[in-house]
Amino acid sequence: MLKTPSRLAIAACFALACVASPALADGPIADRGEAVEKAHFQKDRETILAMAGDYKVRFDMQESTPWMEGYEPLDRKLSGGYESVRVIEDTGTKIVLQHLLVVGPEGEEFVIKHWRQDWEYEPEKILAYTGPNTWEWKEMPERLRNGRWSQTVYQVDDSPRYAGWGEWQDSQGIRRWRSNWTTRPLARRDAVRNPIYDRYEGINRHQLTPTGWIHWQDNTKMMPDAGAEDGLKPVVQEYVLNTYNAFDGYNTGAADAYWAATKTYWDAVRDKWDEVAEANGGITIEEEAETGTVISGRLLTIGTELQEGQIAEDAAIAEARALIEQATAPGAARSATEPAGQSDY
Template sequence: MTAMTTGPRRPLALAAGLLASVIFLALGGCAGSELRSAGAAAPAADRTAILAMTGDYAVTFDFRETVSFEAGYTPKEPYHSGAFEVVRVIRDEPRVIELQHILVVGADGRHLPIKHWRQKWVYEPDYVLDFIGNNRWRRRDLGPEEAAGRWAQFVYQVDDSPRYAALGDWRHDQGTAAWTSEPSLRPLPRRDATKREDYDAIRAVNRHALVPGGWVHEQDNTKLRLGEGAEGAAAPLVREVGVNRYLHSDTFAVAVAEDYWQETAAYWEAVRGLWTRLEQEQGEIGLTLAGEPEEMYAAFLGHADALASGERSLAAAVAEARQTLRRYTVDSTAIARR
């Protein structure tokens, strides 16, 4: 199911998602297995908590380095930022839920949508994707005992390429709802990737918790140097705590995000399909770019913009996306060409 749920606002057209499915199948796509075919149903309370993260938000991003592990290193100044963001359901199945984030920027009546990150929640998954450094991710299969009763959160970047994934547990205690992950490795955030070269990855524990008026994403991060890209040789540089707060807001141009998704949902569904094939069939994804892959995601976003403006047909935009994936990923030619 790929419709974007809009709640009380005007619903977005379902035709775009259905058309993308037809195109994707024509290109040889396959949904693949993300979870076990047998097993207990996902707990209703967990599903309710995940779906409760949808809405229209004023978001604040706060990060503070706390403890240095290297002689002579002084923690950096705290980072603070804010944004307006729309979060919508684009897939709702009994054991898989996907939420798409779209930023709305601008002022004085001039607003622009920016496709942001995507989170995919899978109950009792067959695998997770581990970041292994140097813009590479590797599939790690999970045994039934390890995944039993648990949810994996997969986080994808603005172009639907992988970012990180982790297995964790939802807890519902005394009226609260929170999911806490196992530690997992992930790339540098953009706020550091464009400015710093003194560390290579973050080992993070993530917590998503519902709060009055919205939800929070808490992070317990350790910034690491990765000798030869192997986590086993990682040396900690500094610890960091982060809190991203999502508070419901009706003070911004939500329709800008909804219009963008209506115009581009079919394209992004096809793009997700291409990345999913690499994730499931190839088992390892590597980029040809070092550092922040801005060149790659600018290309994917550009194809979507051309579709939204009427400069490209859907078929042409998807074809360009396939070529972009081939250009910027390692050993993906055979899969991307199907």
């Protein structure tokens, strides 16, 4: 005769499942042997590089479950556009993808430098968002590095936005990457509303599709709460699905022309941000809801002026480096708790 488990045993089983499952999902990857590891690494690289191309993009954002009594979720927001994604660095273990928005009517197109994603294989540390105006180096646990890639996302001016790490896996015939839980500053769509929440705690997924790829975000919008264990409490859940479908029926040459004219300038900007992060153990800089960092608007304008021949390259680089140096100097950033953002995505 089968013995019926007690309520206590059932409760213990459920408790163990709730605790163990996420830990197992993010547990160490056992050594699979040199040949298998190399095969996985090459397949990972091919998948990341496959995200480069020209796309028609659809951005679908939807608040869903309120976690706070009385909170009314926002209406669904849809937008889109044309975006070219280019590989601007590939060292083997590091791949950098630059996104370039092409906007405007035919014959009058102009380019907006958009977000950037850096993929790094088995990194020792990541530059993570830790609160208003602040990003800090966080060690990636050594036992979890094997076989994993970090993804660091940067804002339109190449300042950091968020970082996470995860493993590329095949399941149900689909190639997927899922991040650990990552903290992010608010996007512009939320920051400009001066909401009660001031950050996202989210999981990011990247998946290839037959026509391109998707970036899926599962975000919990959080607000400060001195009474909570970690100083934060959830407000509402949000699901974001960014769909990139291969499409070249727009002026893709505008993106390449912009990058050809500004590449050296943006290389220098990235180098300066890296220099500051290494010297200071991270980056602290004031942000604005509308634009991201307080120097974002000028850094982007310099790029446009450079493309149009209104400023010399050496002068553009010198001004950009000085702006970053001044804006990240100790005491330059206020201790405000107002939310910050950059793009709607």
